[in-house]
Amino acid sequence: MDEKKLAIIATKGTLDWGYPPFILASTAAALGYSVEIFFTFYGLQLLKKDLGHLRVSPLGNPAMPMPVPMPTLAMILPGMEGMATSMMKSKMKAKGVASLEELRELCVEAEVRMIACQMTVDLFEFDTADFIDGIELGGAAAFFEFAGEADITLFI
Amino acid sequence: MVQEDKVLDARGLNCPLPILRTKKALGELNSGQVLKVVATDPGAVKDFEAFSKQTKNPLLEQAEAGGEFVFFIQKA
Structure with a gap:
């Protein structure tokens, strides 16, 4: 049987949404899949050497569990994003x-x-020197070259 | 009772780490040798069955005791 292939497009650059691409990619690789991730728009943040800047925002996210119920307007207060981020990390x-x-x-x-x-x-004028090593640059056609033969393709 | 050749302590780890560490540990074994994994993630039960099925490394035995899940996986 040929090796299975998983293609992922990672478009989000928040602390929470950074997880699905890396969880699925690493697990698929452990199961023997050949995996490719195409990082675009805000997903490019996930390639930076230091990921300490990634945040999660409760603003516009009514599904985010909070320790106490809070009105939407309170989410815009300074420090809310930092609080949500450190809460999630801990x-x-x-x-x-x-x-x-x-x-x-x-x-x-x-x-x-x-x-x-x-x-x-x-x-967005990203400096590719800020990215981890081993990252290739490519366009939509490069993605389809792999995704065209993939068994699973996910847009995250 | 199955006799293991190597033990992996995956207690306290959450998805997907127990599977990823298992994959790595199996890589250090020879074909036919057995890896014992101890985990506390309840999701591991389904995940180890799925891992075994997809990677063709037989899951010889599994048990639960006191909130800990034990798996014996043989390297194919």
Whole structure:
């Protein structure tokens, strides 16, 4: 049987939404899949060497569990985003959830191919020197070259 | 009772770490050798069955005791 293939497009750059691409990619690789992730728009934030800048916002996210119910307007107060971010980080640590850096490192070890979208790198003026090593640059056609033969394709 | 060749302590770790560490530990074993994994993540039960099925490494035995899940996986 041929190796199965998983193609992922990662478009989000928040602390919470950074998880699905790396969890699925690392697990698929452990199951023997060949995996490629195409990072575009805000997903490019996930490629930076230091991921300490990633945040999670309760603003516009009524589904986010809060310790006490809060009116939507309170979410715009200064410090709310920082509070939500540190709350999520400490909860993840307490529950034995891997850090994004750790999951990404496991993806790198498992030879998950990572491609940064050239157009959005240019658009947002990202410096590719800030990215981890081993990142390739490519466009939509480069994504389809792999995704066209993939068994599973996910847009996250 | 199955006799293990190596033990992996995955207690306190959450999805997908127990599976990822298991994959790595199996890589250090020879074909036919057995890895014992101890985990506390309740999701691990379904995940180890799925891992075994997809990677063709037989899940020889599994048990639960006091909130800990034990798996014996043989390297294919």
